[in-house]
Amino acid sequence: AQKVTQAQTEISVVEKEDVTLDCVYETRDTTYYLFWYKQPPSGELVFLIRRNSFDEQNEISGRYSWNFQKSTSSFNFTITASQVVDSAVYFCALSEFNAGNMLTFGGGTRLMVKP
Amino acid sequence: DGGITQSPKYLFRKEGQNVTLSCEQNLNHDAMYWYRQDPGQGLRLIYYSQIVNDFQKGDIAEGYSVSREKKESFPLTVTSAQKNPTAFYLCASSIQGQVVGEQFFGPGTRLTVL
Numbered sequence: 001a002q003k004v005t006q007a008q009t010e011i012s013v014v015e016k017e018d019v020t021l022d023c024v025y026e027t028r029d030t031t032y033y034l035f036w037y038k039q040p041p042s043g044e045l046v047f048l049i050r051r052n053s054f055d056e057q058n059e060i061s062g063r064y065s066w067n068f069q070k071s072t073s074s075f076n077f078t079i080t081a082s083q084v085v086d087s088a089v090y091f092c093a094l095s096e097f098n099a100g101n102m103l104t105f106g107g108g109t110r111l112m113v114k115p
Numbered sequence: 116d117g118g119i120t121q122s123p124k125y126l127f128r129k130e131g132q133n134v135t136l137s138c139e140q141n142l143n144h145d146a147m148y149w150y151r152q153d154p155g156q157g158l159r160l161i162y163y164s165q166i167v168n169d170f171q172k173g174d175i176a177e178g179y180s181v182s183r184e185k186k187e188s189f190p191l192t193v194t195s196a197q198k199n200p201t202a203f204y205l206c207a208s209s210i211q212g213q214v215v216g217e218q219f220f221g222p223g224t225r226l227t228v229l
Contacts, residue, residue, distance in 0.1 A: 033215045045220040101209045105157040
């Protein structure tokens with residue numbers, strides 16, 4: 001069975017600090033996809049990134065970067081020079097290829113960036 | 116603009132009443148999903164539909180029902196059998212194919228039982 005664990009339930013940082021959100025997953029499939037979503041106070045989930053299991057290359061998008069390590073089953077998300085607008089709940093999710101598009105979500109990490 | 120709409124944004128229900136939450140998408144996606152989110156928790160799948168006139172139960176389907184008569188629409192009914200319906204409900208859609216694509220989410224409906 002697939003499972004996603006986000007051990008950090010809440011993180012508080014001061015603006016301009018770097019912050020890393022951890023995500024650990026479990027799956028028996030060799031082909032799977034990992035996602036990160038952002039949920040701002042408005043409630044709607046915003047897609048950030050999708051990564052397939054065969055691509056371990058790290059990705060950077062502006063202040064956001066992702067570190068995918070199959071050896072530790074982790075897909076961590078780092079925000080560099082955090083801003084108040086980054087305050088949100090962040091979800092990591094997993095989809096096994098044989099499960100179609102079904103997503104299993106982690107419990108989420110609430111990030112609070114203080115000015 | 117393409118997207119997913121959910122209505123209403125806030126919904127209040129008396130105990131024992133059935134209520135229906137609306138979800139419409141104009142993204143031409145085949146698959147649609149309903150999730151429930153409780154405070155401080157992740158999303159749990161209620162029902163999903165991969166094609167018109169077909170749907171499957173998710174992890175927490177008891178007390179809920181759905182229909183998929185049109186590709187664009189996937190309404191969720193919260194029945195009186197759902198013992199603790201107060202929650203935030205999110206609808207999503209995605210393409211259906213060999214590549215797993217991201218799900219696109221609506222703005223959500225916050226249901227409160229009075």
